[in-house]
Amino acid sequence: MTVIGIDLGTTNSACGYWTEDGPKLIPNRLGELLTPSVVGLDEAGAVIVGKAAKERLIDHSGSTVAAFKRLMGSDHKIMLNKKLFSAPELSALVLRSLKEDAEAFLGEPVTEAVISVPAYFDDNQRHATKLAGELAGLKVDRLINEPTAAAIAYGLHQKQEGTFLILDMGGGTFDVSILEFFDGVMEVHASAGDNFLGGEDFVEAMVDALLNELQIEKSSLDVRLLQTLYMQMESAKRRVSQMDTQEILLDFGGEKIRWSLTRDWFSRVATPLILRSKRPIERAMSDANLSPAQIDDIVLVGGSTRLALFRSTVGRIFGRLPSTHIDPDTVVALGAAVQAALLSKNSALDDMVLTDVCPYTLGTGVVNEDSPQQGLYFLPIIERNSTVPVSVVRRLATAADNQTELQLEIYQGENRLVKKNIFLGQLNIKIPKAPRGKEEIDVRYTYDMNGLLEVDVTVVSQNKTYSKLIQRNPGVMSEKEKEASLKKMAALKFHPRESEVNRALIAKGERLYEASLGDKREKIAAILSQFDAILDRQNVNEIKKAQLQVKELLESLDSEDWL
Template identity: 40%
Template sequence: MASIGIDLGTTNSCAYTVEGGRPEVIVNAEGGRTTPSVVAFTKDGERLVGTVAVRQAAMNPDRTIASVKRHMGTRWSKAVDGKAYSPQELSAMILRKLKTDAEAYLGQPVEDAVITVPAYFDDSQRQATKDAGRIAGLNVLRIINEPTAAALAYGLDNGVPQKVMVYDLGGGTFDVSIIEIGDDVIEVLATSGDNHLGGDDFDERLADKLTRDFQAAHGIDLTADRAAHQRVKEAAEQAKKDLSALESTTVNLPFLAQGPAGPIHFETVVTRMEFDSLTRDLVERTTTPVVTALNDAGIAASELGCVLLVGGSTRIPAVQDHVQRLTGKTPSASINPDECVAAGAAVQASTLAGACTGLVRADSLLLLDVTPLSLSIETVGGVATRLVERNTTLPVHYSQVFTTASPFQTSVEVKVLQGERPMAADNKAIGTFRLKGIKRAAAGVPQIEVTFDIDANGILTVSAKDLDTGKEQSIVIDDSDRMSDAEIEQAIADAAAYAAQDEQRRASLSVHDDAQRLLAQVDAALAAHGKELEKAEKKAVQTDASELRRLLNKRPAGFTKKQREAAAAAQGDDTEAVQAAAERLRATAADLLAKGEDTAE
């Protein structure tokens, strides 16, 4: 039974297999090397996928669905004839066609597949992709990152150990990865990206310009006419492709609209200079992820052995020029940007299925991907205590021992977070569970081991175990609990924008926690040894303790979202006052605290 590799793209999808020791493209039923990621439903209830769906899109726009990949891992759905279709279901229709075409092309059943996703897809998006494969009747051997697959395809013919940048600008997503290619090892050093940037955005910019030009010339708004607007979008996409090779192109759309005097034809010339001006900011948006990936990998652009361009949108000359300016290297033209991802996935599928590819030994190829965002749990004071750092190599198994914050706790709530901020309230809560049956003991005595396990597909399992009683509870973070792509982008953007504020808040919280502990120690010492103090000394301790308690009670030690702005504005003077009051109390109660320590010994 054959295994295949699938690049499930926003605009186009592609399938490969390994034959005679080499990756080979699977030509679809229409004779194409790639299949448009488009699904349509006719009024008669027939389902169309791929090229045939694209051909009727202008006449049937309400029943034609494209760019589903941008909605993976979300609750978005598309209703057609009263039935709502999820992104997984629509993606499964595309995968089913790829599977059927592969079986016809190879002449044998196909079940096993490796499916690729953008490196910056979060866990819910990966799980949704895996579910789509299962719905399509595929046994998904592995979900791997697109840049990793592209680097694998490149490394097959370029076996020299080196560090490679994969700049992947597809139809709907952009990501950049720094990858090290070694002997039978493809290791991702760092990844970054933008899940809402791709060829669709370039098409939209040009389509909007054409629509405005038509309205200026004829006074008709084409956005009100779905069929006409779809034709403009298709013309914009074709013009974009033409301008990758030509300095100018003509957009010709006969009978585009109906005016008072009859049909209106639209013809205009678009130059590459105009197109570059319209999309310059989109190209510039790729700069920050490139710089971030290089910094996270700890290398300079000059250390790169090669820059690989992946995705059809990298054919845009302005994109190629931008990459060369950023890296100082001429991008490699040795791989097909439309097909290399599927080719690499096919090699991995063949390896995982136990077949000998003739390129690598069965089971010898090791792909080491990374997690796109840091993972943490909420601890005392609303702090996000990080267990797994962003860009940690997968798979991950990490444990850390925590304890209780209150005396005689018999249960603890474990809140799992994803994001880069130090405070729990500023990160995304992706799952919560409660560990019960903890042995009753004083605060700080129980030993609770929290473990994060992330498999090679990026699926996360979190468990908590009381090391004394052996009680254990775990949770698998599933679709509904995960972050959306927009939330991931916002999490990293917030971390950069508010880094200074976060550090100040963390310092403030540390001061307040130290003061709370000091108060608790003084109260305990007063209860045990207060009678041994002189009246004036005892009064001084109580006065300073009351002042510190008053300051601490003015506001909570933690920060809720509603309190954030007020706390951030007030915390400077307030923190200094708390710190000063704590120092006074520590000095006044020095002898008393010493008595308490002597008693404890």
């Protein structure tokens, strides 16, 4: 049975598998390699995923959602047509779509997968990703960090050894990893990142700057107009590296404004975000104890690394331009497919070994009575960038006389005060009464290749151990909640695969019709009417021929290329 590799992205997702010729991507039901990470419900309550859903973002914004990956690991819920969905449930719908595409392409059931996650995803977010896989009917054999997956695909493709810096900026996150490839071993030396820095943030900054210049309150715009503005800024961002000036027609509810977006304007707006990207790079280089001259190559991953401003900034830091000969949108899925083959013990990859690191520090709170600061202090147990799997034990003692219970709180972060770090969970331990400092406990943290943390606490005097796998975190379901979610997902209606092409074309045509005027609008209406008539005749060969013609016509009319 084939184990697939999945890149579950903020903007787009993709999947692949291993072949005799190396990793290959699996096309979706539209014949495309990238599936937009967008989910919607139509008027009948049926689920729409991917391109067809993305085409509905403007005109059906109340029943369509994108960029929900940024909510993974949180309690946030999203309302679609009066139904509440969590981020793992929405991600599961994307994964289910990829799973069905893989099954149709491979001609066999697909039940196991390797899923990529940002290197800087915390424990909560990793659990939420595994949950999404389970809800989609997949056994998640391994979570692989996105930069590591990219490095695997790049290393195998290039067949060269050395030390590589992987810069991965997608729609929602920015990851930095430093890896060394030698003698069939891919060793991660350091990781750093920013979970809230990606293409979505550049678009947000552009929208805010534009509205500020025009002195328009964002809250005064209705959802449809605001969504249209976001789409226009997304399109402009993608073209800004090729065009000095772009003329954009803005529609603010009847008041139309023609506005010029220049490369200099974009540079001013984007510079604060670009400067934020330098900090994770510098931290990873420092943790790996490397100088820029010791980096053999710089590999860019994720669509946002196409920005010329980002590439020139990286060039100034390292004194040379990064590699741009690999597709930043698909390399993670290819690497995840390689990892899937490794787990399947594929004979062609038996000689390859992969190591990874814990990208953040894990520890607990302790009392420090010598300091005037209020609250607990952070005691690191597993330091960031420790090679995984890793298991570290620290001995602690009671802080008060006659304690009968000790509450061990588990944190992730880099600040010396626990209140400024991320709380992951707690473990309550019963201990015998004794003077302060007399009773001791051994605290062991174990962190595995999936980025999951297990905590064991042993009361030394009793040799009794308490254990906890961190899983009751924000956004993570109990078994009862998971069962209820599975029932809810099973009750949802999904459109037949064969109708997805038609739905995507009609949705695109409707979007273009809404955005057009005059002759162009009439032409689009005629195209859609003819297509509707062909669909009504239900002639399979005629429909397939019409699909190609309609696709070409609509693409030629689509001046707002935001795909």
